[in-house]
Amino acid sequence: MNQKDYISQILPKIVLYKGVRSSFIRPVDPITLTYSITAACQSRCRTCNIGLMFRKDPERDKRDLDLEEIEKVFQRLGKIYFLNISGGEPYLRDDLPGIISLAMKHLGPRIIHIPTNALAPEKIRDLTVQCLNIIHACDSRVPLTVKPSIDGVGRRHDEIRGVPGNFKRLLKTISYLKAVEREYPNFHLELGTVVSNFNISHLGEIENYVHSLGIQSYRNEIAENRAEFFNLDDAITPDADTYERLIRSFAAKIRGNLANKRDLARITESLRLVYYGLAVRILKEKRQVIPCYAGISNVHINHDGEVWPCCVLGYGHPMGHLREAGYDFERIWHSDRANRVRKYIKEENCACPLANQAYTNMLCSPGYLLKTMANIFRLYQKSAMGF
Numbered sequence: 001m002n003q004k005d006y007i008s009q010i011l012p013k014i015v016l017y018k019g020v021r022s023s024f025i026r027p028v029d030p031i032t033l034t035y036s037i038t039a040a041c042q043s044r045c046r047t048c049n050i051g052l053m054f055r056k057d058p059e060r061d062k063r064d065l066d067l068e069e070i071e072k073v074f075q076r077l078g079k080i081y082f083l084n085i086s087g088g089e090p091y092l093r094d095d096l097p098g099i100i101s102l103a104m105k106h107l108g109p110r111i112i113h114i115p116t117n118a119l120a121p122e123k124i125r126d127l128t129v130q131c132l133n134i135i136h137a138c139d140s141r142v143p144l145t146v147k148p149s150i151d152g153v154g155r156r157h158d159e160i161r162g163v164p165g166n167f168k169r170l171l172k173t174i175s176y177l178k179a180v181e182r183e184y185p186n187f188h189l190e191l192g193t194v195v196s197n198f199n200i201s202h203l204g205e206i207e208n209y210v211h212s213l214g215i216q217s218y219r220n221e222i223a224e225n226r227a228e229f230f231n232l233d234d235a236i237t238p239d240a241d242t243y244e245r246l247i248r249s250f251a252a253k254i255r256g257n258l259a260n261k262r263d264l265a266r267i268t269e270s271l272r273l274v275y276y277g278l279a280v281r282i283l284k285e286k287r288q289v290i291p292c293y294a295g296i297s298n299v300h301i302n303h304d305g306e307v308w309p310c311c312v313l314g315y316g317h318p319m320g321h322l323r324e325a326g327y328d329f330e331r332i333w334h335s336d337r338a339n340r341v342r343k344y345i346k347e348e349n350c351a352c353p354l355a356n357q358a359y360t361n362m363l364c365s366p367g368y369l370l371k372t373m374a375n376i377f378r379l380y381q382k383s384a385m386g387f
Contacts, residue, residue: 009081009110014364017297021346027333029078032298032360033107034311036228037099038064038088039303043117044162047151047196047223049230050088051162061088063304065322067098072327073301074106083109084356086311088303089117097130104138111143115192118148118173119166125176132184145188145217148173152199153209160198174213190217195246197223200238203246207253219272220250221355222279227314228302240283247276271359274371278362279353288351290365295319295342297360299333307332309341312352317341 010031019025039060041051054060065073083103090096091114103109112135116124128146135142148170151160157167177189191210195203203220210218222243223236251273281289295309305322307329308314319341320332332338344350362368 010363013081013297014369017293017360017364020296021291021293021342027296027338027342029080030297030299031080032082032084032356033077033080033109034084034086034298034300034356035099036086036088036301036303036311037090037096038093040064040092041088041117042092042119042163043089043166045151045194046160046162046198047194047229047231047234047236049234050228053230054088061092061303064093065303065305067095067102069305069323069327070099071102071106073305073322073329074102076327076329077107078329079108081110082356083107083112085112085114087115089119090114091116091120091124091127094127096127097134100131101134104135104142108139109142111145113145113147115147115149116173117161117163117166118170119163121169121172121176124148124173125180128177128180128187129184132180132187135186136184140186143186143188145190146177147190147192147219148177149194150191150206150210151194151196152202153205156199156202160196174215178214188217189215190219191215192218193220195220195222195238195243196236197238198236200242200246203250207250217268219355222283222353224312224352224354226312226354227316228300228308228311237283240280243283244280247280251276271362271372272355274362274368275353275355275358278358278368279355282351282353286351288348290361290368292345292348292350292357292361293364294345294354294357295338297364298357307338309345310354310357312354313341313345313350317344 013031016025016028020027039050039054041054043051045051093099100112118124132144135144149161150170151157154167157170158164181187181189193203193206199206207218222238225232225234225237278289298310300308300311301322302308307319307322309317309319319338320335322329322332325331362372
């Protein structure tokens with residue numbers, strides 16, 4: 001996935017999304033789909049209560065959409081660019097490769113991303129290879145990124161994630177996926193940290209450890225109170241000043257390491273550099289610093305088929321339910337209910353630093369788009385000069 005392809009496919013959509021937000025045109029297909037494919041999760045994270053809810057109600061995943069239902073939805077969703085597979089824990093679904101196959105057939109994604117808690121190393125490796133073979137058979141240019149979580153080093157990671165031995169399994173997962181990365185050119189391994197009040201003083205240690213593993217891509221996102229996580233009343237988010245101080249150091253290290261990375265890593269890291277500054281502003285000012293296009297450019301489908309504008313609003317502001325709508329996504333997307341949700345967001349009744357949505361918001365904002373393009377240009381210029 002090169003820089004030219006990325007820009008040429010996304011920029012035309014931006015104009016359309018601006019027209020939708022201004023009510024000049026009807027909603028068009030979203031560019032990003034986040035799909036929580038299961039309610040099941042083995043983790044007991046201190047920043048997320050999905051695993052706790054599953055322990056209380058072990059039948060929750062029985063309401064997951066099956067492959068037949070998923071195909072009906074994908075047939076009516078239209079082409080998308082980013083496909084973010086989420087959960088629960090995505091690798092608990094044995095039919096994950098089947099979901100990827102349906103996505104490649106009907107959605108034609110250009111980038112696919114899957115996070116994991118890294119609790120089942122062998123299964124994660126095997127399902128990832130199956131997914132890669134399916135992707136390669138359809139379009140070998142489409143990259144797949146798998147992101148194991150690392151919220152601490154050693155025992156601290158286990159304490160935050162709520163599962164003894166999780167860190168050892170994480171290292172095993174990383175080892176397996178690094179071997180996969182050597183074999184499949186379109187596979188990208190990255191690590192991710194949820195920055196919370198439980199690890200805010202240890203980010204440097206985590207970052208140094210990740211770099212010692214030789215991982216090309218590493219991201220962190222601030223812990224948020226989201227309806228999706230059932231954690232709206234939990235004190236997990238660091239204060240804005242502390243986050244700003246730490247993120248400046250983190251961003252400086254990213255800039256120093258980007259010139260030697262592959263195209264996809266450069267582009268995504270360039271976006272993240274701009275995102276970190278935006279996230280700080282949102283936390284400090286507690287408002288939509290730039291217009292939000294949730295429910296326009298991005299859409300979230302929950303495990304049971306409920307359609308959300310984003311995972312933060314989630315259960316509180318659903319746009320409709322696919323099972324009730326006969327799996328007709330377009331019927332929900334163009335409904336009065338969906339338009340009311342978009343109006344709620346446009347009137348700035350919410351403000352959050354949700355990364356997946358913020359990336360699209362930045363591309364739809366001229367100032368932030370220029371910052372991102374300048375980052376990419378500088379990185380390619382340094383690479384061409386041999387720095």
